[in-house]
Amino acid sequence: MSVYTPRRAARVLLVDASDRVLLFAGTDPGRPGHAYWFTPGGGLHAGESPAEGAARELAEETGLRVAPAELGTPVWAETIEFPFDGVWYRQEQEFFLFRVPGWEVDTTGFDEVERVSVAGHRWWSVAELAATAERYYPPDLPDRLVAVLAGSAAGGAPC
Numbered sequence: 001m002s003v004y005t006p007r008r009a010a011r012v013l014l015v016d017a018s019d020r021v022l023l024f025a026g027t028d029p030g031r032p033g034h035a036y037w038f039t040p041g042g043g044l045h046a047g048e049s050p051a052e053g054a055a056r057e058l059a060e061e062t063g064l065r066v067a068p069a070e071l072g073t074p075v076w077a078e079t080i081e082f083p084f085d086g087v088w089y090r091q092e093q094e095f096f097l098f099r100v101p102g103w104e105v106d107t108t109g110f111d112e113v114e115r116v117s118v119a120g121h122r123w124w125s126v127a128e129l130a131a132t133a134e135r136y137y138p139p140d141l142p143d144r145l146v147a148v149l150a151g152s153a154a155g156g157a158p159c
Contacts, residue, residue, distance in 0.1 A: 004081060004090035010054035011041030013075070013097045014062065019149055020123035022062065022105065023136060027117055030086040037124070037136035039095070050074060050094040058098070061114065063106025071096040075148045078138070085113075097148050 014022040023037040040061045044053040051068035059065045074094035081090050105121050107114075126149075130142040138144065 004088050007089045007091040008044045008050075008053075009042055009091050009093040010044060010050040010057065010074075011039045011093055011095045012054050012058050012071070013095055013145065013148060014040055014058070014064070014103065015097065015099050015145075015149065015152075016103065016123055017099075017101045018123075018125070020125050021129075021141075021145060022103070022121060023124055024061070024121045025119045027119065028084055029113075029117055030083065035119075035135065037134060039137075039141075041093070041095075043091075051096065054094075054096045060109035060111070061107065062103065063109065064100065064103055066098065071098055075151070076144065080138070095144075095148075097152055099152070 016022075021039070023039060026036055026038055028034045040058055041054060042057045042061075044050065045056075048056070049068065051071050054071055055066050055068040073096075075097045077092070077094045079090065079092050081088065083089070107118070107121070110118065124136075126142050126145050129136060129145070
């Protein structure tokens with residue numbers, strides 16, 4: 001039986017005017033060959049709400065500063081289990097959708113782990129994600145994006 005480190009996190013689906021989502025290219029320091037794409041976000045600080053954590057992480061990782069209330073309510077939540085740098089985590093995470101006309105990503109707020117493990121970023125369309133052989137998390141991101149963006153266009157956010 002594996003022992004998991006519990007972790008709470010908040011992630012942001014940062015979507016531009018062309019319905020492309022921002023993803024970072026990362027590797028696991030404990031598994032250098034394990035490359036993947038992932039959404040902005042990360043672990044919550046003690047006493048921090050998911051919206052507060054999502055807003056903080058968005059500012060640190062992209063330079064985009066928004067008030068937690070601007071993120072609205074989460075569009076979905078999930079619990080995942082994964083290793084990172086030799087530690088197994090069981091992470092409860094919530095995803096927020098935030099739309100921007102466009103954004104020039106500023107990663108100067110990266111912490112030491114991010115500077116070592118993140119190699120770049122790009123904006124992905126749903127079609128590009130569905131067609132790529134590259135690994136991304138969550139693995140059902142294209143389907144989730146389609147549902148979230150449809151709900152956003154209709155004026156609501158499915159959860």
